[in-house]
Amino acid sequence: MNFKEIISTTRNYNFHSHTQFCDGRAPMHTMAAAAVAAGMEHYGFTPHSPIPIASPCNMSAESVEEYFAESKRISADPALSGCRFYTGMEVDYLSPEWGPSHPYFAGLGLDYTIGSVHFIPSQSGEPVDIDGHFDSFSRRMREHFRGDIDYVVETFFGQSRAMIEAGGFDILGHFDKVGQNASYYAPGIEDGEHYRKLADELVDLIIARKLTIELNTKARNEHGRFFPAVRYLPRLIGAGITILVNSDAHHPDRITASRDEAFAILDTLKA
Numbered sequence: 001m002n003f004k005e006i007i008s009t010t011r012n013y014n015f016h017s018h019t020q021f022c023d024g025r026a027p028m029h030t031m032a033a034a035a036v037a038a039g040m041e042h043y044g045f046t047p048h049s050p051i052p053i054a055s056p057c058n059m060s061a062e063s064v065e066e067y068f069a070e071s072k073r074i075s076a077d078p079a080l081s082g083c084r085f086y087t088g089m090e091v092d093y094l095s096p097e098w099g100p101s102h103p104y105f106a107g108l109g110l111d112y113t114i115g116s117v118h119f120i121p122s123q124s125g126e127p128v129d130i131d132g133h134f135d136s137f138s139r140r141m142r143e144h145f146r147g148d149i150d151y152v153v154e155t156f157f158g159q160s161r162a163m164i165e166a167g168g169f170d171i172l173g174h175f176d177k178v179g180q181n182a183s184y185y186a187p188g189i190e191d192g193e194h195y196r197k198l199a200d201e202l203v204d205l206i207i208a209r210k211l212t213i214e215l216n217t218k219a220r221n222e223h224g225r226f227f228p229a230v231r232y233l234p235r236l237i238g239a240g241i242t243i244l245v246n247s248d249a250h251h252p253d254r255i256t257a258s259r260d261e262a263f264a265i266l267d268t269l270k271a
């Protein structure tokens with residue numbers, strides 16, 4: 001898909017969204033109808049991919065066929081015309097053995113994939129979810145990460161680098177996602193030299209690989225932040241990186257959440 005071309009013609013797009021196929025809060029058809037009502041012209045479904053470990057947030061491999069079938073029905077529904085729908089997937093990178101570069105994903109016939117890191121290996125090698133609510137995160141810090149937030153941040157960015165090196169995805173998802181929980185756990189950590197260096201190195205890699213990234217608005221309302229944090233945008237914009245404004249909506253009411261503000265920030269920085 002040529003995202004750069006699409007976003008040069010319209011702002012009425014969202015390429016990151018969830019439904020009942022993973023942890024979204026509404027059926028796919030309801031999300032599609034809400035997208036049309038919101039004036040979307042391009043709307044991508046991106047359920048959390050199947051993964052080879054137990055996870056309540058990820059879709060099962062068994063439901064992938066039904067996901068494709070439902071996507072087809074939505075695209076053919078005359079009540080939903082006016083918007084082009086895409087069958088995408090937000091693919092989790094877990095390890096060199098499982099991530100967007102795995103042949104399984106190329107074989108599905110998806111329109112595109114988002115590559116995202118939500119799980120990182122603990123010091124003992126077990127994949128642990130670092131996304132989600134802070135209360136679960138702080139419990140996992142105790143139970144899985146020995147309270148070592150520097151390890152968590154370092155490993156998150158290390159996994160992100162490994163995913164980029166392996167390739168196989170079209171959009172890099174929320175590349176500093178760990179910043180949210182890390183900052184609740186250790187306020188100010190994102191201003192520290194250690195974190196900044198890791199994040200800046202990832203920005204270097206994004207620029208070197210000319211990746212397409214997103215300005216993810218999901219947490220703006222509740223947590224007052226975008227992914228990536230606005231501080232990383234000037235360098236990315238300066239390097240000509242394609243930046244999509246995506247809401248990562250899990251609910252029909254959130255499809256356009258904080259989009260205007262995100263576009264305004266990009267406009268100001270590009271001016």
Ligand SMILES: [Zn+2]
Nearest residue numbers: 090116173174
């Ligand atoms: Zn995600």
Ligand SMILES: [Zn+2]
Nearest residue numbers: 016018090248
């Ligand atoms: Zn998502």
